[in-house]
Amino acid sequence: MLPQTEEGRRTGDPTPPLNDGAVGKRPFKTWLGLAIALVLVAGLLVSGIWSRVRARTTLNAETDKAALTAVSVVSPKRTAPAQEIILPGNVQPFVTSPIFARTNGYLRKWYFDIGAHVKQGQLLAVIETPEVDQQLEQSISNLDTARANLALAEITKNRYQGLLKSNAVAQQDVDNAIGTYNANKAIVEASQANVKQLQALQSFEKVYAPFDGVITARNTDIGDLINSGSTSNVKTDLFHIAQPRVLRVYVNVPEEYSRGMKVGMTADLILTEFPGRTFQGKLVRTADAINVTTRTLLIEIDVENPTGTLLTGSYAEVHLAIPAQASTFLLPVNTLLFRSEGLRVGIVKNDKVVLAAVTPGHDFGNEIEIVSGLQSDDQVILNPPDSIVSGQEVQIVQATLPGDIK
Secondary structure (H helix, E strand, C coil): CCCCCHHHHHHCCCCCCCCHHHHHHHHHHHHHHHHHHHHHHHHHHHHHHHHHHHHHHHHHHHHHHHHCEEEEEECCEECCCEEEEEEEEEEEEEEEEEEECCCCEEEEEECCCCCCEECCCCEEEEEECHHHHHHHHHHHHHHHHHHHHHHHHHHHHHHHHHHHHCCCCCHHHHHHHHHHHHHHHHHHHHHHHHHHHHHHHHHCCEEECCCCEEEEEECCCCCCEECCCCCCCCCCEEEEEEEEEEEEEEEEEEHHHHHHCCCCCEEEEECCCCCCCCEEEEEEEEEEEECCCCCEEEEEEEEECCCCCCCCCCEEEEEEEEECCCCCEEEEHHHEEEECCEEEEEEEECCEEEEEECEEEEECCCEEEEEECCCCCCCEEECCCCCCCCCCEEEEEEEECHHHCC
16 A cells, blocks of 8 residues: 555545646646537537528529519521412413304304303304395395496496597586496495495304303303394393313412512412312413502413313412522511510520510411511510510520421
8 A cells, every 4th residue: 555645644535646747738638628629619600600601692592583584485487498378269261252142133043052162163053133134135136226327327428438539429418427437336335335244244143163162151042032232232142162271370469479479480279179189380470560459469370271170260279389588587476575666576695685676577377477687596585574675684494496486
């Protein structure tokens, strides 16, 4: 047992006192622990404060972002090299004509009915003209009388001219004979002209086809009174004839498409009675003038119809391919802004709005053609609010490709 020291005896501690080195190490460890604890506490405080600062910053950023106007954008779609327009057309025969009588009378016989194919010069009908026949007979008799008077006047003239040489008659008598001869000669010529006129009228008793074609209408029958229209009465059209081998299709093209109408361009015709079938024609002429009432250009398209498949008078849908301008684009109509300063569209550049002035072209319903004011890489705002202004910051939430425009 170790002996107690004096200090041990006073305190009653049996443990021997430490040396000086042991006494110096205990405060150092205490302070080291305290420092580490303080560092840890400070680290926790700084970490908590930093996380709160970051959360507040993120919240502010998200709040500012949420405060921006959310927009959907679409890129302009470039128009096709040629656009197709569909217009109504009236199918008409290349040549059509009503056949009228040129003389008065009664229809004695007709030889062709509707749908009949006739050749040029074929006899269509015969008209009885008893009055013209009687007038012709009377005119021929008058001509014979005039010729007899002329022959007598010629004999008298020749006789007086022979007697004048021997001074057997006066000069006055010779002059009278010559005058009578000339007057009778004029009467003969007038009678001949009258006979030719009546003979021409008599030839109109027979009605002939003026060209190859199809009888599309017959408006008379045997025994009907035929009026030539030489009086105040209405003329009688006996037949209607059409030539359907080549058909004319007349189309009224709106003024905005008139510049694209060129002679020689092709057109496709679609008729409801021929589903799934297309007939091709060629533009042969235009009116070269805009109708001031309808603001349209009249064009004619010729279609070959050798077998008579197409019927005259039909309605057709005419499909025309018109070259488009190279710099034009298509946009949905819900991108347009109608402002007092003019038509505008909203374009997003660097997350800010730019209101661009645009020039519209053709209106296709859901889409509209833009002639100028756009670039192919522009981002155009869909359904822009009326309150939108240039320079306003926006947030793009959806972008639509050009091919996705509906």
